[in-house]
Every structure is written in structure tokens, then in C-alpha cells.
Amino acid sequence: MTEKKAFHLLQVLEPRRDAYGFALRPQHVQRYREYSNIYKEEEEERSDKWRVFLEQQSESGNLPSLEEEKKEKQPTEVSEQKSNTSPKSVGEGDDTSVEPTTDSSAEGNFEKEVESTKELKARKVQKWANIRPVLGAIENMMSFRVKKIKKMEDERQTLRDGQLPPVEETGPSGGTSEDDNEEEIIVDKVSNGSGKSSTEEVISTKEAPPKSFFSWKEELECLVRGGLPKDLRGELWQAFVGVRTRRMERYYQDLLALEGDSGGGELVDEPSGASKKWRKQIEKDIPRTFPGHPALDEHGRNSLRRLLLAYARHNPSVGYCQAMNFFAGLLLLLMPEENAFWTLVGIIEEYFEGYFTEEMIESQVDQLVFEELMRERFPKLVNHLDYLGVQVAWISGPWFLSIFINMIPWESVLRVWDVILFEGNRVMLFRTALALMELYGPAIVTTKDAGDAITLLQSLAGSTFDSSQLVLTACMGFLAVTEARLQELQEKHRPAVLEVIEERTRKGRVFKDSKGLASKLYSFKHDPEPLIEEKLHKAESEDTPVDADRSHSSNLEEFLAGDDSEVDSVPDLQEQVVWLKVELCTLLEEKRSAVLRAEELETALMELVKQDNRLQLSARVEQLEREVAELRQALADKREQEAQMIQVLMRVEQEQKLTEDARISAEHDLAAQKYAVHVLQEKYEKAMASLGQMEKRVVMAESMLEATLQYESGQNKALSSPRAAVARNQGSSQETPPKRLSILSRPFGLGWRDRNKGKPDEPGSGHSSPLPKETSGQEPEH
Amino acid sequence: MGCSSSLPDRNSGRLSGLNSENSGATDAKNLRVKLVLLGDSGVGKSCIVLRFVRGQFDPTSKVTIGASFLSQTIALQDSTTVKFEIWDTAGQERYAALAPLYYRGASVAVVVYDITSPESFQKAQYWVKELQKHGSPDMVMALVGNKADLLENREVSDQDGMEYAEKNRMFFIETSAKTADNINQLFEEIAKRLPRPASS
Ligand SMILES: Nc1nc2c(ncn2[C@@H]2O[C@H](COP(=O)(O)OP(=O)(O)O)[C@@H](O)[C@H]2O)c(=O)[nH]1
Ligand SMILES: [Mg+2]
Numbered sequence: 001m002t003e004k005k006a007f008h009l010l011q012v013l014e015p016r017r018d019a020y021g022f023a024l025r026p027q028h029v030q031r032y033r034e035y036s037n038i039y040k041e042e043e044e045e046r047s048d049k050w051r052v053f054l055e056q057q058s059e060s061g062n063l064p065s066l067e068e069e070k071k072e073k074q075p076t077e078v079s080e081q082k083s084n085t086s087p088k089s090v091g092e093g094d095d096t097s098v099e100p101t102t103d104s105s106a107e108g109n110f111e112k113e114v115e116s117t118k119e120l121k122a123r124k125v126q127k128w129a130n131i132r133p134v135l136g137a138i139e140n141m142m143s144f145r146v147k148k149i150k151k152m153e154d155e156r157q158t159l160r161d162g163q164l165p166p167v168e169e170t171g172p173s174g175g176t177s178e179d180d181n182e183e184e185i186i187v188d189k190v191s192n193g194s195g196k197s198s199t200e201e202v203i204s205t206k207e208a209p210p211k212s213f214f215s216w217k218e219e220l221e222c223l224v225r226g227g228l229p230k231d232l233r234g235e236l237w238q239a240f241v242g243v244r245t246r247r248m249e250r251y252y253q254d255l256l257a258l259e260g261d262s263g264g265g266e267l268v269d270e271p272s273g274a275s276k277k278w279r280k281q282i283e284k285d286i287p288r289t290f291p292g293h294p295a296l297d298e299h300g301r302n303s304l305r306r307l308l309l310a311y312a313r314h315n316p317s318v319g320y321c322q323a324m325n326f327f328a329g330l331l332l333l334l335m336p337e338e339n340a341f342w343t344l345v346g347i348i349e350e351y352f353e354g355y356f357t358e359e360m361i362e363s364q365v366d367q368l369v370f371e372e373l374m375r376e377r378f379p380k381l382v383n384h385l386d387y388l389g390v391q392v393a394w395i396s397g398p399w400f401l402s403i404f405i406n407m408i409p410w411e412s413v414l415r416v417w418d419v420i421l422f423e424g425n426r427v428m429l430f431r432t433a434l435a436l437m438e439l440y441g442p443a444i445v446t447t448k449d450a451g452d453a454i455t456l457l458q459s460l461a462g463s464t465f466d467s468s469q470l471v472l473t474a475c476m477g478f479l480a481v482t483e484a485r486l487q488e489l490q491e492k493h494r495p496a497v498l499e500v501i502e503e504r505t506r507k508g509r510v511f512k513d514s515k516g517l518a519s520k521l522y523s524f525k526h527d528p529e530p531l532i533e534e535k536l537h538k539a540e541s542e543d544t545p546v547d548a549d550r551s552h553s554s555n556l557e558e559f560l561a562g563d564d565s566e567v568d569s570v571p572d573l574q575e576q577v578v579w580l581k582v583e584l585c586t587l588l589e590e591k592r593s594a595v596l597r598a599e600e601l602e603t604a605l606m607e608l609v610k611q612d613n614r615l616q617l618s619a620r621v622e623q624l625e626r627e628v629a630e631l632r633q634a635l636a637d638k639r640e641q642e643a644q645m646i647q648v649l650m651r652v653e654q655e656q657k658l659t660e661d662a663r664i665s666a667e668h669d670l671a672a673q674k675y676a677v678h679v680l681q682e683k684y685e686k687a688m689a690s691l692g693q694m695e696k697r698v699v700m701a702e703s704m705l706e707a708t709l710q711y712e713s714g715q716n717k718a719l720s721s722p723r724a725a726v727a728r729n730q731g732s733s734q735e736t737p738p739k740r741l742s743i744l745s746r747p748f749g750l751g752w753r754d755r756n757k758g759k760p761d762e763p764g765s766g767h768s769s770p771l772p773k774e775t776s777g778q779e780p781e782h
Numbered sequence: 783m784g785c786s787s788s789l790p791d792r793n794s795g796r797l798s799g800l801n802s803e804n805s806g807a808t809d810a811k812n813l814r815v816k817l818v819l820l821g822d823s824g825v826g827k828s829c830i831v832l833r834f835v836r837g838q839f840d841p842t843s844k845v846t847i848g849a850s851f852l853s854q855t856i857a858l859q860d861s862t863t864v865k866f867e868i869w870d871t872a873g874q875e876r877y878a879a880l881a882p883l884y885y886r887g888a889s890v891a892v893v894v895y896d897i898t899s900p901e902s903f904q905k906a907q908y909w910v911k912e913l914q915k916h917g918s919p920d921m922v923m924a925l926v927g928n929k930a931d932l933l934e935n936r937e938v939s940d941q942d943g944m945e946y947a948e949k950n951r952m953f954f955i956e957t958s959a960k961t962a963d964n965i966n967q968l969f970e971e972i973a974k975r976l977p978r979p980a981s982s
Contacts, residue, residue: 281823285845288843290844291840322846322872326847357876360876393883394851397880400848450816451853454851454867455852501879
């Protein structure tokens with residue numbers, strides 16, 4: 001117990017297992033944690049709804065109310081009161097309220113069961129507990145399905161030759177035994193009232209008037225789709241499967257006793273060989289069933305082993321088939337061992353009839369049916385899968401065979417099981433698979449290879465934590481998928497499966513024809529011909545016990561429907577009929593093989609056409625590819641040319657720039673030169689101006705000179721002997737014109753200095769002699 | 783098993799067309815192969831796959847129902863990669879009826895037995911015959927004796943395994959999913975034996 005506590009603590013901190021004790025994949029821990037709150041809320045909600053519903057039931061009907069029920073705990077059949085209480089006490093919900101996060105009622109249930117198991121002697125372990133009376137109405141409503149089948153089973157029991165002698169003795173009549181009157185009360189009433197006749201009668205006598213019955217059923221259906229409360233699930237499942245009606249007193253115990261005997265020695269020879277085989281397989285699989293689940297400790301495993309062995313013994317046509325270990329394991333978590341046994345019986349023999357038998361015919365049929373439904377509903381997705389080379393059945397096969405256990409999260413598994421068990425057929429199995437495809441199809445369509453598609457679908461399905469969405473999508477989205485439609489499709493595809501099996505056995509066996517006909521007859525069983533079948537099977541029953549058994553049961557249906565007594569009385573006619581039937585079958589087979597051959601040819605032709613198309617297409621693709629390559633090449637060439645052009649352009653541009661530069665510098669030069677010219681012109685003008693001034697001055701100087709000369713000559717005339725001076729002056733005056741010329745030409749040579757110097761001298765120049773000044777330039781001599 | 787007649791034919795027709803694309807995969811450097819594991823229940827098929835893909839050994843693996851899929855890519859020394867698309871099938875005899883669904887179109891089959899169980903060796907031989915009859919003719923086949931770590935309990939000599947494999951032109955190896963012995967070698971050897979698509 002302390003270990004358990006520690007485990008729970010660990011769970012809270014780092015959940016590795018879900019609320020049911022099942023292992024969580026590490027990648028799902030986070031998502032699970034997110035959803036566990038939603039689950040809790042949903043659980044509370046549905047607990048309330050169910051309580052209200054059941055209370056209404058007990059008020060309206062003659063059923064005991066919840067309060068009454070608490071008081072009247074019924075005695076266990078296997079002596080121990082304690083063992084009986086486990087589902088009930090859990091039912092009152094104290095467990096769940098104490099440890100709502102981690103500990104589930106299922107777990108608690110199992111725990112208690114194990115505890116009580118310890119207290120019991122090993123022989124008394126196989127206990128049975130009735131479900132609470134408040135669920136009786138539901139149980140009764142559901143039991144009509146069972147009754148019919150049970151009746152048939154019973155008859156089969158009496159017909160079958162001695163595989164289970166002790167059980168057969170007590171078999172059908174032992175349905176109600178003396179020591180548990182109370183638990184069988186309702187059934188007793190029913191059988192008394194209706195005299196074990198039709199079920200409709202049972203219901204109408206037992207239940208409220210039909211009108212309210214239907215609304216009641218609808219309400220129930222709605223509740224079931226919303227999920228069963230944890231604490232009621234185990235019992236409701238039993239009610240749905242009709243366990244109480246199926247149950248035969250002491251049957252389970254006898255099976256186990258038998259098992260013990262045959263295990264010890266050679267009491268029963270033929271089946272013990274088979275059961276040895278099953279025992280071995282079961283032994284291998286027990287540690288591989290929910291490994292590490294806290295409830296599957298040593299006691300849990302023993303329980304599982306007993307249950308599976310008992311089942312194998314109970315129904316040799318199924319024996320033990322892998323997947324049943326998981327079903328049984330799950331059921332054991334929810335209910336006592338014997339209850340689990342009868343629930344398993346119901347599931348395997350009614351819901352999944354023909355599924356887990358040696359040939360697994362129905363499971364193969366269902367895959368073909370499912371594929372057809374997929375093509376109908378999701379043509380795009382299926383096309384994509386076809387393109388990737390993925391077959392739908394690769395993925396859906398394991399889904400169907402395991403009824404989603406280990407394929408989707410546990411909460412979702414249980415919700416789907418709720419509906420399946422309630423509805424009593426495989427419709428929900430198909431709908432759920434379709435819903436998963438609908439949910440994840442869009443993602444799958446994006447994948448590019450087979451492996452990715454399968455991996456993705458597997459992992460997406462594995463993370464379908466939104467169980468309500470899944471169930472809703474399944475129930476509401478595929479209303480067209482009904483039991484009738486499924487049956488129709490199953491009929492359509494079954495012959496193909498049988499054909500394959502037939503072929504297989506034909507190859508492997510000497511007496512091929514009889515076997516072939518057997519399954520042929522099976523597939524054409526609408527022709528009532530029980531005896532022929534019987535005979536054919538008798539002929540080859542040694543080497544195919546299972547198949548014989550199978551057809552035996554189908555045979556039974558016809559046996560019940562038709563009347564063979566008449567045939568028996570006319571043996572000759574009978575033989576003729578047999579012969580004719582055989583003939584007919586041969587013809588049918590011939591016809592079918594002809595049809596098949598035609599089909600084969602057609603497919604071959606299609607293949608050829610396809611291949612042809614493919615060749616053409618690939619040629620086309622190649623051509624296109626070549627064209628593309630060419631275009632690419634052209635494009636590349638163009639690019640290169642362009643690059644070259646650009647280079648040229650760039651060069652031109654550079655040159656242009658250079659010339660531009662040159663032009664600019666030339667312009668600059670020009671401007672400079674212009675400027676220089678301008679300056680020169682200015683200089684020239686100035687020079688001209690100064691020349692003008694000079695000339696004026698010269699003119700002035702000349703006039704001054706003349707004036708001076710005139711003055712001098714006037715002086716000379718006035719004064720004496722001025723000859724020498726006159727002569728000198730004459731001489732100089734003669735020379736003056738050239739001097740004047742030279743002076744005029746001088747400015748270019750003597751430049752600025754003279755002119756500037758000349759200016760300040762100007763006032764005085766009139767006084768000084770211009771000659772020495774201009775010729776020598778030596779002013780200091782002045 | 784019956785992989786002829788109408789129902790599989792319809793499929794195999796479709797598949798064979800695709801299979802050539804499938805096994806040839808994308809190109810000569812990156813191969814993609816479908817591999818199927820067959821053999822008696824409990825010989826360790828699932829453990830071998832888990833060891834190869836996840837590198838783990840879980841002594842309490844789950845029973846395989848129907849089949850389960852895993853994929854793993856390995857790189858070879860010549861720088862090619864091989865992506866294995868592995869179908870691990872259910873071992874129980876009656877599930878053999880479903881096996882063709884998975885081995886059809888597979889280019890590799892690995893037939894596993896348990897060296898401590900002569901019965902499983904018998905079963906392996908049954909599978910080899912079955913594949914020779916119904917598998918694709920150019921299938922690469924390997925015979926694997928698993929649980930080689932349980933030497934003291936050995937009941938099938940490696941000589942027997944080898945001889946049988948040789949006779950049937952199979953590759954033979956003894957492995958242990960528990961100790962990881964020869965697990966990678968198994969897949970590498972298979973990868974080497976794959977027919978390579980001519981590089982174009
Ligand atoms: N000692 C040992 N045990 C192994 C080995 N491989 C598998 N096992 C055990 O064999 C059991 C069955 O293995 P599993 O892979 O489920 O078998 P499958 O049915 O072929 O898939 C497992 O529970 C393992 O404990 C191995 O190499 N050595
Ligand atoms: Mg496995």
C-alpha cells in the first residue's frame with residue numbers, strides 16, 4: 001500500500017501512466033496532462049447526468065432506488081461477501097473523490113479485487129458479482145440481443161459431441177440455479193412471464209410502454225455517446241453485453257477445474273493438444289499484456305491466465321487469439337473475473353463473431369469493407385495512399401483487430417468501447433476508423449512517401465486525446481454507415497476472402513475440392529442445405545476442425561430455421577439432392593473461376609494500358625524535360641550575352657566619362673585662356689590708355705618745349721649772341737622728331753616704372769629738362 | 783498464403799506497378815526499401831525492430847496485434863543512405879492469413895527464429911517456403927537466429943541455421959536484441975545486398 005502511495009506521488013509529479021494505470025508514451029505526457037483536466041470535468045458532468053437518469057428510472061419503474069440499493073447488498077455466490085462489494089463500493093464514488101487525479105476507480109476496483117483475492121483460497125477465486133439493480137432496466141433492454149444467440153448456443157451445446165461433458169450436463173437448464181435466486185430474479189420473472197419466447201415480448205412486458213421506451217432508449221444512447229462514468233463503466237458494459245443472461249451457473253468454475261485436470265494429465269486427449277498450444281501462447285503473452293500495469297501483478301496475471309485458458313476451452317473454434325489478452329486484461333480492470341469471462345464471451349462470439357477464429361475470415365472481410373467505405377468517403381485520400389503505394393488495410397487492420405487498444409489514447413479507447421458494447425455490433429468500429437481518417441486525412445495527403453504517411457497516421461491516431469471529438473465525429477459524421485449497409489458490404493466481399501482461403505487450402509491439401517465446396521456452400525448459405533454441409537464437413541473435419549466448427553454453427557442457424565426431419569426421411573432423394581448440389585457447386589465454381597479469369601485478364605489489360613500510359617507519359621516527361629533543359633541553356637546563353645553587352649556598355653561609358661573629363665578640362669583651359677586673353681586685353685587697353693596719356697603728355701611736353709623755345713628765342717633776341725645757343729638748340733630741335741618717335745615707341749620697353757615715376761615728376765617736369773630724364777633716367781642728377 | 787485470386791490480385795496489380803518505384807526509391811544514392819519481419823510469436827521480432835530503430839531493449843514489450851510500422855534510415859560507407867520501412871508482423875499462426883498483406887511488395891524479408899526454440903526454427907522454415915512461393919522473386923531474404931545471448935539454452939545450432947540459409951540463398955546472422963549484438967550489422971548487411979538502381 002505504501003508502495004502504491006509512492007507510485008501515486010510519482011504519478012502526480014511525473015506521470016508515466018494515465019488515470020487508468022496504462023503506460024503513457026513519453027511524447028504524450030504533456031498532452032495528457034493538458035487533457036486530464038478536461039477529462040475530469042467531463043467525468044463530473046457525466047456522473048451527474050447519469051445519476052439523474054438512473055434516478056428517473058428508479059422513480060418511474062419498479063426498480064429499487066439508489067438508496068435502497070445501498071442497503072441491499074447481495075450475497076456473493078462464491079461465499080465471500082467482500083469480493084462482491086468491490087464494484088459496488090467503487091460505484092459510490094468515494095474512491096474517485098479521494099484520489100481524483102491519479103487513482104482511477106478502475107484501478108481501485110482492481111486493487112480491491114486483488115486484495116480480496118488474496119484472502120480467498122485459490123479455488124474460490126473465481127467470483128461473480130451482480131451489477132447493481134438500478135442498471136437492471138438497461139440490462140434487460142440489452143438482453144434481448146443475447147437471448148436469441150444464447151438459445152442457439154444452448155442448442156449447439158446439446159448437439160456438440162462431448163467436448164465439455166460436465167458443463168453440458170448443467171448447461172442450458174442451469175441458467176437459473178437455486179442458490180442465487182435473488183440475482184436471477186429479474187430473469188426469472190422474464191422467463192416466467194414470457195415463457196422464454198421472443199425478446200420483443202420480453203421487453204414489452206417488462207418495460208414501460210413502447211413509446212416511452214424508445215425515448216428512454218434514445219436518451220440512453222445519447223448518454224452512452226457522452227461516455228460512461230468510470231464507476232459505472234464495468235457494470236454498464238456487462239449490462240450492454242447481457243452478461244447475466246449469458247451466464248451459466250458453475251460453468252466458469254467447471255472450465256477451470258477441467259483446465260486443472262488436463263494440465264495434470266491425459267484425461268481429455270484431443271483438445272488438450274490444442275489447449276497445450278494455447279497455453280503456450282497465452283503464457284508467452286501474459287507478460288506482454290499491459291506490461292508494468294500496477295494491477296497486473298502476480299494475482300492479476302493469474303487471473304488473466306485463468307480467464308484466457310477458460311475461454312480457449314470454452315470456445316475451441318477461437319481458442320486463444322492474440323488481442324484477446326488485451327481485451328481480457330481490460331475487462332479484468334473493470335470487473336470481477338467471472339463477469340469478465342462472460343463479457344469476453346459476448347464480445348468475441350457475438351460482436352466479433354468470426355473475427356478471431358483460426359481463419360480470421362470476418363476480420364479480413366471487414367478490411368475490404370472498410371476500404372470500400374474509404375474509397376466512397378475519402379476518394380482523395382485513398383488516391384493519395386494508392387499513389388504512395390499504401391494500402392488502407394495496413395493501418396486499419398491493426399485498429400480493427402485490437403479494437404483500438406494501444407492504437408489511440410485510453411480515454412478514447414474506452415469511449416469507443418462504450419458505444420460499441422452498447423450498440424452491439426461493429427458499426428462504431430467502422431465509424432471510429434472513418435473518423436480518424438477524417439481527422440487526419442488532410443495531414444496524410446501532404447506526405448510524400450509511404451513510410452511518412454504511415455508513421456504520421458500512426459502517431460496522429462496515437463495522440464487522439466480529444467475523445468469527445470472522436471466519438472462525436474464518429475457517431476454524427478457517418479450516419480450512412482449502418483449495420484444494414486455493413487452487412488450488405490460484408491456479403492459482397494466475403495466470397496473473395498473465402499476464395500483466397502480456399503485456394504490456400506487447395507494448394508496445401510489433397511482433398512481440395514470438398515474443402516473448396518465447403519466454403520463455397522458457406523458463402524451461399526442462403527440456400528438451406530444443412531445436411532449437405534454437415535456431410536461435407538464430416539468428410540474433412542479431421543484436418544480442419546476449426547472450419548468445421550465454424551460452418552457447424554452456421555449450419556445450426558439453418559438447422560433452426562429450416563426443417564431437416566423431412567429430408568432425413570427420404571434418404572434417396574436426399575442423396576440425389578446432395579449430388580445435384582455438388583454438381584451445382586462445381587458449376588458455380590467453374591463459373592466463378594471463369595469470371596475470375598476474366599477479371600484477371602481485365603486487370604492485366606488495365607495494367608498494360610496503365611503501363612503503356614506510363615511509358616507515354618514518361619516519354620512525354622522526358623521530352624518536356626529536354627525542352628526545359630534547352631530553354632535553360634538558351635536562357636543561360638542570353639544571360640551571357642547580356643553580361644557581355646553590359647561590359648561593353650560599361651566600357652563605352654568609361655570612355656565617355658574620360659572624354660567628358662577631357663572636355664571639362666579643355667573647357668577649363670579655355671576659360672583660363674579666355675581669362676588670360678581678357679587680362680591681356682585689359683592690359684592692352686590700359687597700355688593704350690597710358691599710351692594716350694603719354695601722347696598727351698608728349699603733346700604737352702612739345703607744346704611746353706615750343707613754348708620754352710619760343711620763350712628762349714624771345715630771350716635770345718632780347719639778349720645778345722644767342723647764336724651758339726640757337727645753333728645748339730636748332731641742332732637739338734632738328735633731332736627732336738626722332739626723339740619723339742623713340743619716346744612714343746618706348747612705353748612697351750620701359751613699362752610701368754617710368755610711367756609711374758613720371759607722374760610725380762610731372763608737375764616738375766615742365767621745369768626740368770625732359771631730355772636727360774628720358775634718355776638716361778637718372779633723376780638724382782636732377 | 784493465398785495471394786492469388788481476385789482480392790489480392792486487384793491489389794498486387796496496383797502494387798507491383800508502384801513497387802518498382804518504391805524499392806527503387808528516389809535515386810541511386812538514397813534508397814528506400816520495404817522490409818517485413820516474419821517469424822513465430824515471441825522470437826523477438828518487435829524487440830529487434832525497437833533495438834534497431836530506438837536503440838532500446840524493453841524486456842516487456844507489447845504483443846503485436848496485426849502489424850506495426852517503424853522506419854529507420856542508415857548511412858553506408860559509400861555515402862548512400864537506406865531508409866528501411868519496417869513492417870513488424872504478429873507472430874501467432876492465425877495471423878499468417880494477414881501476412882501477405884504486408885510482405886507483398888516488400889523487397890526485403892527478415893525471417894526470425896529463437897535459438898532456444900527448435901519449434902520457432904521450424905516456423906522460420908515455413909515462412910521461407912511461403913515467401914519463396916508468394917513473395918516477389920527478387921526479394922532479399924535474411925534468416926536471423928535471435929536471443930543469441932541465451933547461449934546456455936541454445937537448442938538450434940548456428941550450423942543448422944547457416945546451412946539452411948545457404949541452401950535457400952539467404953543471408954544468415956545470429957543476433958541479440960537484448961545485448962544489441964549484430965542488430966545493426968543485420969541491417970547493414972541487408973542494405974549492402976540490395977539491388978542498386980542503375981544510376982542514370
Ligand atoms: N534474452 C533475450 N530475450 C529476448 C530477446 N529478444 C526478445 N526477447 C524477449 O522475448 C520476448 C518476446 O519478444 P517480442 O519482440 O515481443 O517477440 P515477437 O512476438 O517476435 O515480436 C520479449 O518479451 C523479450 O523479453 C533477446 O535478444 N534476448
Ligand atoms: Mg511482436
